[in-house]
Amino acid sequence: MLKIEHLSVNYGGIEAVRDISFEVPDGSIVTLIGANGAGKSTTLRTIAGLLKPKSGTITYNGEDLLGKSTNEIVGRGITLVPEGRRVFPDMTVLENLKIGAYLRKDNLDADIRWVYDLFPRLEERSWQAAGTLSGGEQQMLAVGRALMSKPKVIMMDEPSLGLAPIVVQGIFEIIKEINRQGVTVLLIEQNANMALHTADFAYVLETGRITMSGPGRELLKDENVKKAYLGK
């Protein structure tokens, strides 16, 4: 279980995350929803070791993750699919997948096969430079690249950003499929509707604070959530 307690993070001169606590049980899909600037990305980037928190603790299965470098955190099976996909555009699709497995020393063939089965489009384009892919394909590649590290927990920062609705559907199907195969998912989204339908448990983040939490399906029915995030 990934456990965040009393986490506060300063970012860009403001306290972007204020004293939040939440947990991600093994095998679940947990989502943080909230508006732009609510502190969602800051939270994920802190867990990944890219930002240093002001206070609080982050533990994974009882082990303290604070103060560990990003490569140590990746080595413990926690990976982040960054916002905006950030594939390496000059490298081929296959190279992008291989670099996702950078810390591994074992044979990659089976996992490349696994990713290609999840995303057949990537196999078709395996020799193409990643920069030539469409937005949706780049998102698939970013997810596939993260899967190549054989993560136990995959964190995704706005996977639906800038994608056509039909493509977003596909991405969320894949998220569920990855979860069925045993990977824990921590998802942050502005697309609250999709996220809440997918998640086992959800937290609502407002200006750095958690204001609400509950099973995804329950929050969908909540009047405040409907008004603020579902446009109903």
Added chain:
Amino acid sequence: MDNLTYYIQQLLAGISVGGQYALIAIGYTMVYGILRLINFAHGDIFMMAGFFMVYASASLPLYMSIPLVLLLTVILGVSVEKIAYKPLRQAPRMSIMISAIGVSYLLQNFATYYTGGLPRPYPVIPFISETIVIGSVTTSWITLLTPVLTLALVIGLVFLIKHTKIGMAMRAVSHDFETAQLMGIKTNNVISMTFVIGSFLAAVGSILFFTKYPTVTPIIGAMPGLKAFVAAVFGGIGSVPGAVVGAFVIGICENIIKSLGYTTFSDAFTFVLLILVLLVRPSGLFGEKSTDKV
């Protein structure tokens, strides 16, 4: 006929000088590619490599002093990064650049202090400094050896960057520092590796350079350093093949200008070229065009 011989000799000399610039320029361009830093101390690392050889060869035979010089230069380059650049990783880019200028002056002044500012004679390396006559062209082995050795090292380097794991990591870090970290790449190791390669090549360049200009002074690194920097900018800073092509172009042009009797202007040419490149095509010959992220 005499004229032709003369021009061939000058051309060969130009190619040779170009090779030396190329070996230094790779250090500039690779460090820029990874850290977006113009490593102003790089020319002085080259100078220090010269002094290492002066002192090492005083008490050791050449077959031991050459590897020792390569090793010491690499240690110096990596230490400079660890001490003067690494603590500034999160600082604005201007700070780290000023730190580089500081290191440059520090090394120059240290060398002046230690040597008393006197030019030191560089040891003669047998064989490669001997002259060779091909047809009517007289040249030295070093002139022929330099471009061959340079190209061999460049091919090796390109292979390393394209086809090895550390090379893949270098490309990733140079493209997107943060995402490279998310892949589990130890960025500090990749940066160190960059300085190892840059310093090693600068040391090889210094051995070739001082075989032809056999005195070492504390400020000798400035001019070759600047010219290699211009070569890196001309080729498109961040690009290894660009730096190599740029260095050969500058080396050859300088010697053509000299052979036409305008020696006074050969340095000026290089810097006029820098200004023109910055005005007309700031990204250089092979430079990556900066694209805005969506």
